[in-house]
Amino acid sequence: MKDKLQARVDALRSEFEQGEKMMEELRGRQAELRDTLLRISGAIQVLEEELRALDDDGLGNAGDADAPAPDLPRPETLAAD
16 A cells, blocks of 8 residues: 555656646746747837838828827736736
């Protein structure tokens, strides 16, 4: 009986360690994705500012100035908790 219980404890510890490793990998992937989203958000913001500057200079298509801005997350809302 004791051997069965010890075997079960060993199996559960192994599963637990595998779960911890997987959790750490997922945290890393989450951080990478957050960084990617921050870069994309920043690039969108820069390009939108350039488009507005072109419209202000009369060089762009003025019809687009009335289009609603997309609802994009701000970089500060994507920051890690």
